[in-house]
Amino acid sequence: xxxxxxxxxxxxxxxxxxxxxxxxxxxxxxxxxxxxxxxxxxxxxxxxxxxxxxxxxxxxxxxxxxxxxxxxxxxxxxxxxxxxxxxxxxxxxxxxxxxxxxxxxxxxxxxxxxxxxxxxxxxxxxxxxxxxxxxxxxxxxxxxxxxxxxxxxxxxxxxxxxxxxxxxxxxxxxxxxxxxxxxxxxxxxxxxxxxxxxxxxxxxxxxxxxxxxxxxxxxxxxxxxxxxxxxxxxxxxxxxxxxxxxxxxxxxxxxxxxxxxxxxxxxxxxxxxxxxxxxxxxxxxxxxxxxxxxxxxxxxxx
Amino acid sequence: xxxxxxxxxxxxxxxxxxxxxxxxxxxxxxxxxxxxxxxxxxxxxxxxxxxxxxxxxxxxxxxxxxxxxxxxxxxxxxxxxxxxxxxxxxxxxxxxxxxxxxxxxxxxxxxxxxxxxxxxxxxxxxxxxxxxxxxxxxxxxxxxxxxxxxxxxxxxxxxxxxxxxxxxxxxxxxxxxxxxxxxxxxxxxxxxxxxxxxxxxxxxxxxxxxxxxxxxxxxxxxxxxxxxxxxxxxxxxxxxxxxxxxxxxxxxxxxxxxxxxxxxxxxxxxxxxxxxxxxxxxxxxxxxxxxxxxxxxxxxxx
Numbered sequence: 385x386x387x388x389x390x391x392x393x394x395x396x397x398x399x400x401x402x403x404x405x406x407x408x409x410x411x412x413x414x415x416x417x418x419x420x421x422x423x424x425x426x427x428x429x430x431x432x433x434x435x436x437x438x439x440x441x442x443x444x445x446x447x448x449x450x451x452x453x454x455x456x457x458x459x460x461x462x463x464x465x466x467x468x469x470x471x472x473x474x475x476x477x478x479x480x481x482x483x484x485x486x487x488x489x490x491x492x493x494x495x496x497x498x499x500x501x502x503x504x505x506x507x508x509x510x511x512x513x514x515x516x517x518x519x520x521x522x523x524x525x526x527x528x529x530x531x532x533x534x535x536x537x538x539x540x541x542x543x544x545x546x547x548x549x550x551x552x553x554x555x556x557x558x559x560x561x562x563x564x565x566x567x568x569x570x571x572x573x574x575x576x577x578x579x580x581x582x583x584x585x586x587x588x589x590x591x592x593x594x595x596x597x598x599x600x601x602x603x604x605x606x607x608x609x610x611x612x613x614x615x616x617x618x619x620x621x622x623x624x625x626x627x628x629x630x631x632x633x634x635x636x637x638x639x640x641x642x643x644x645x646x647x648x649x650x651x652x653x654x655x656x657x658x659x660x661x662x663x664x665x666x667x668x669x670x671x672x673x674x675x676x677x678x679x680x681x682x683x684x685x686x
Numbered sequence: 687x688x689x690x691x692x693x694x695x696x697x698x699x700x701x702x703x704x705x706x707x708x709x710x711x712x713x714x715x716x717x718x719x720x721x722x723x724x725x726x727x728x729x730x731x732x733x734x735x736x737x738x739x740x741x742x743x744x745x746x747x748x749x750x751x752x753x754x755x756x757x758x759x760x761x762x763x764x765x766x767x768x769x770x771x772x773x774x775x776x777x778x779x780x781x782x783x784x785x786x787x788x789x790x791x792x793x794x795x796x797x798x799x800x801x802x803x804x805x806x807x808x809x810x811x812x813x814x815x816x817x818x819x820x821x822x823x824x825x826x827x828x829x830x831x832x833x834x835x836x837x838x839x840x841x842x843x844x845x846x847x848x849x850x851x852x853x854x855x856x857x858x859x860x861x862x863x864x865x866x867x868x869x870x871x872x873x874x875x876x877x878x879x880x881x882x883x884x885x886x887x888x889x890x891x892x893x894x895x896x897x898x899x900x901x902x903x904x905x906x907x908x909x910x911x912x913x914x915x916x917x918x919x920x921x922x923x924x925x926x927x928x929x930x931x932x933x934x935x936x937x938x939x940x941x942x943x944x945x946x947x948x949x950x951x952x953x954x955x956x957x958x959x960x961x962x963x964x965x966x967x968x969x970x971x972x973x974x975x976x977x978x979x980x981x982x983x984x985x986x987x988x
Binding site: 452509510511525527528530532533534535536537538539540541542544545546547548549556557558559613617620621622624625626627628629654655656657658659660 | 926
């Protein structure tokens with residue numbers, strides 16, 4: 385029995401896998417409620433895990449968590465979006481003690497990449513670039529069948545490639561990063577600035593902008609053109625440095641389907657170097673369960 | 687005895703290593719003379735190798751060659767800068783037959799990265815990004831102690847990251863690539879456009895622009911500022927996706943020293959994400975012998 389967790393800023397999920405590769409069986413969802421701090425959540429995660437396990441001891445625990453984190457030690461570092469949680473949180477150790485099983489923690493985008501690689505759109509492929517386009521833009525790289533971590537475990541920050549050197553300031557301290565040009569948040573912000581109705585934007589997010597563009601609103605079309613062009617350029621850069629067999633795009637914003645994939649593929653077909661232009665750009669297959677599948681993979685390796 | 691070759695558009699070199707890790711003993715340099723085609727050169731390379739080996743049979747042969755190429759099969763593909771050479775040239779097989787030893791061929795920038803990793807500025811480090819700034823910009827990535835190849839062997843095209851989406855057209859078909867903004871060729875072209883004396887540029891290349899900038903010429907200073915800023919942004923992007931322990935910059939243009947490294951480090955210190963800003967940016971240690979050292983490494987693995 386493998387236990388997989390996915391910790392997010394709003395919701396956390398715990399799931400059980402009887403065997404690696406089977407569809408996940410049971411999932412419990414808990415609100416994160418960051419304002420109460422970390423330790424009450426920890427006890428709820430442990431209780432939910434025990435309930436799912438029904439008295440069995442898992443052979444391993446895998447956790448998808450927000451970065452930056454140290455995957456070697458399973459320690460969450462300072463979390464910009466969860467300032468109420470302690471710094472240098474030894475999450476792997478805390479869970480291993482309570483659940484009695486070896487525990488591995490990795491970046492949520494990395495584990496989503498691993499999940500797609502092993503069980504989703506990237507099955508059977510050894511070289512894969514995965515991007516998730518949602519409130520932010522993250523990603524993970526599979527190279528030679530293995531997740532690329534880099535020296536600190538920070539590799540794969542594909543959302544912080546500089547696409548437009550004098551572009552808008554990004555939360556990371558840079559300017560014109562892919563994230564600040566093409567994330568869901570960026571699309572909504574630009575649509576607001578272009579005068580699209582604030583109430584629909586607040587309710588539906590980037591989907592409202594794609595809908596307005598489809599309905600012929602030229603302001604929305606311009607926003608989408610800018611965001612998808614930036615995303616296409618980001619993909620071109622990743623093709624040139626990684627030479628993957630395919631690129632998988634996931635995250636809420638990619639629900640727009642062809643309205644996003646079409647322009648991204650067009651940028652790749654026209655601006656990538658010969659030899660990279662035919663690289664398939666595919667939608668993710670596991671939706672928001674990709675991270676849980678990836679967590680199960682590291683649980684099995686733990 | 688290991689045999690290493692480095693094939694370039696102007697010169698080719700053949701070298702012998704008695705043991706991997708020792709300084710290279712003897713090097714023979716041959717003019718490439720592309721206009722005569724490939725096969726006369728092949729026979730000269732073989733003759734030079736035999737002369738160096740003095741009757742011994744090498745245990746392996748490693749060859750640094752211009753890309754694009756297929757490192758698995760040791761085949762050079764269509765070479766844009768050597769149109770007189772045949773397409774799909776089975777270089778590894780041709781050399782293995784003649785020299786009687788297993789032969790491995792890889793991209794020259796990849797093998798320079800490998801040389802610096804094993805014997806140069808990147809010794810002892812498992813995650814390394816190497817860029818060579820010369821007439822073009824190439825590079826190689828060491829991840830987890832291994833050269834990153836990607837699915838076709840084309841990975842590491844770091845010179846074709848898009849830095850300025852609406853920038854000048856690049857030979858690769860894109861626009862605003864790092865290479866077209868920061869290579870030696872790009873620096874000279876921009877200096878010419880800015881009105882610097884053509885004769886010195888023709889004679890000294892980018893070094894003339896660095897010299898003029900040091901002497902206070904504001905046009906030269908602007909050219910250098912633009913090129914080093916682009917290079918710094920390219921390095922920032924590579925830090926974010928690979929998280930290397932260090933970055934090594936080699937190639938003729940980096941002979942400018944602090945006038946190049948200073949601005950590049952300043953861009954990294956101000957625009958990289960926290961956690962990446964302290965990454966050392968070091969000059970290459972092996973000069974233009976890096977590729978031969980890397981070729982010796984793959985010769986030993988052949």
